[in-house]
Amino acid sequence: MIKNRFSQNLSTFHGRVLPEKEMMLSGYSALIDSYKLKVPLPEKLSVISKFHRRYENEQWSIYTPRHIPNASLSGHLTFALRYEGIDLAILNALFNIIDSKEIEKWVQQEPIGKYSRRIWFLYEWLTTKKLKLTDAIAGNYVDILDSDQYYIGLSKPSKRHRVRNNLPGVRDFCPLVRRTQKLDAYIKHDLRSIAFKKAGIIHRDVLARASAVLLLKDSQASFAIEGEHPGRNRAERWGRAIGQAGLTPLTIEELLRLQEIVIGDTRFVKLGFRKEGGFIGIHDRATGAPLPDHISARWQDLQILIKGLIQTENLLKDSNMDAVISAAILAFGLVFIHPFMDGNGRIHRYIIHHVLADHEFAPKGLIFPVSAVILDRIYEYKNILEAYSRPRLEFQEWKPTENGNIKVLNNTIDLYRYYDATRQAEFLYDCVHETIVKVLPKEIQFLQKYDKMKLAINEQFEIPAYKADLLIQFLEQNKGTISKRAQTKEFKFLTDKELKTLEKLYNNIFNS
Incomplete structure (x- = not known):
């Protein structure tokens, strides 16, 4: 039983300062507190005020006494789904420790309830355990994700629960992206049409030359982001690979092929998926101990996670999910998993090109130099990566190895399966927008002036x-x-x- 209480002693919650002295945890915050769930906190949590004033700040949504949920698992789950949306990481952690009979009892008491049926579906989907319940025979079909709150995937009916599964991924990889004013504005702006329109009024010869220049520029920038400055041959080789993005389906074999291209000299790097731990960070100068900023997925989980990512890519391709949001989900998903010893960042950015090309977001043969824009925004890029990584460090137990690496000691696979990718999607859309409205026109304008100058020289x-x-x-x-x-x-x-x-x-x- 969850206790609903206004606490005078509760001034902070997991390091977050509460906005008032006497408050009641509700929804996900109450579930995390009552069940001692070890999960990264969502960007916003909910709390009940004693005052009849509804407001929000950066970390809290504050509700009034009339919103107080029933002091029960079902009461706080209902509150969470109604006001806070779906958090797969929290729900997954919760379902792994509660008695399944609690969900069964709730569904039996509310067999046609839209919240009980959604939780029933999510319990079975996340745990792969079938509850001792007969299939639903009544109740209107309801969506798992509210399309007013999230960007949704392909909708598939589940007759057993009388719900529509519109999650944008599969059980082994399913980040979610919340609807925001910024993303909605970008989608409404229709950058794809703008890109095609700009390309359509440019002479084909100029466009081809611009594409070649931008391709090399993107390749060089992608190396520069990693602190590398390759020779022209290596940059051109990776540029040719980027130029073929979208032509070959994304498979494990394709990812391995790309790693081989991007590494070039394989004498110093083991190709293929890691067979040991991995992290991004530095080593202590005095002791040599690892100081991680990001900890990669356990090598034992890589096959599961990458297969899940590829299955999600196929699912998104068949859905109406926006191309840039799809690219953010998949590309950032790969770099967070970090399956390789080296080459992860460049392959992560390749996936952006792959998805945009596969969704026909860009004119054929034209590669947007997204990496060049990311390089110009490198500090913002690092902050976006750390927004995912840093909150997860406290949930990853590890020890240093003799060779200066780390060994993860606990089960961390769910940290890479379920997370909020909204900030990453907004950042990528910023970069794509800048590419289309600034970088591409600037390069084309330069080539047009270049041709004009060359013609003038030849005339004189x-x-x-x-x-x-x-x-x-x-x-x-x-x-x-x-x-x-x-x-x-x-x-x-x-x-x-x-x-x-x-x-x-x-x-x-x-x-x-």
Whole structure:
């Protein structure tokens, strides 16, 4: 039995300061407290005030005395589903410790209740245990996820529970994304149509050249995010792989192939899924002990998690889920799992391209340089990654290994299966938006001006094409002037008057 009580002694809850002195935990906060659930807290929890004033702050939703739920498991689950939505991580942890008879009793008392039937379905879906209940024969079908609260997956009826399963994933991998004003505004803006419209009015030759430049730019940026600066051959090789995104289905074999391409020299890295622990962080300078910022999934769980991710990708492909939100769910899911010893970040960003191409979000053959935008937003990117990782560190027990790695000691698979991916989706949409409305037009405009400049040079001077390219390159590097070194070497044949004419021409075209 859960006790409903206003507590004068409760000033904080798991490190969060309560907004008032006397408050009552409700919904998920009450379930976490009563059942001592070891789960990352959702961004917002609910609490009841003694005052008749409904309000919110960054961490709490404050309800009035009229919202007080029944002091029972079913009462607080009903409150949670009604006001807080679905939190699969909390529900999964709860279902793993309660007596299944409590759910059976609730369903028997409320056989057509929309909350009891949803919890019944979620219990069996999450635990894979069938309750001792006969199939529902009455009650209107209800959705598991409220489409006003979440972006939903493909809807499939469950006759046993008389519900529609519209979860955007499968049991082994199912992050959720909440509906927000920001995401709704992006979806309404229809960036896909804008991208196709911009591409449609550009000469095909210019678009092809822009695509080639942006592809290399994205590849180089993806390495730079990892602190690497590869040679041109390696960057171009990975760029070619990115350029084929969406052509090959996402499978375990495909992920392994991509890792081999991105690593290149395999003498120093073991290819394939990890066979040991993994973390992101540093080592203590004095002791050499690991200091993790992120702990990867246990290597024993990788096959389950990656298979779940791939199944979810297939499910999302058949649904009406927005392409960018789908990409966020899958790409960030892979980097959080961190299945490889090396190459995770670049493959994570490859998956963004794969999903956008597979959903035909971008014009064929055009790769948005999302990695270049992420590189410009690197601190924001790191914060988005840490928003997932840091709250989970306290639930991961580990010990250091002799080789400076870590060994996870407890069961952590559910930390990677069920989480809120809303912040990651908003960040990715910011990056895609910037790519379409700023980066792509800027690159195309540059190429159009470049062609105009090259044509002007050819009209006035009989210079070989490669020399004209070099001349424009020097002007660009030196902000519209030709350096003294270039005047005395590569372009010593030009007169002072001709040099001034070229500089004026460049500035008129590029700075107009």
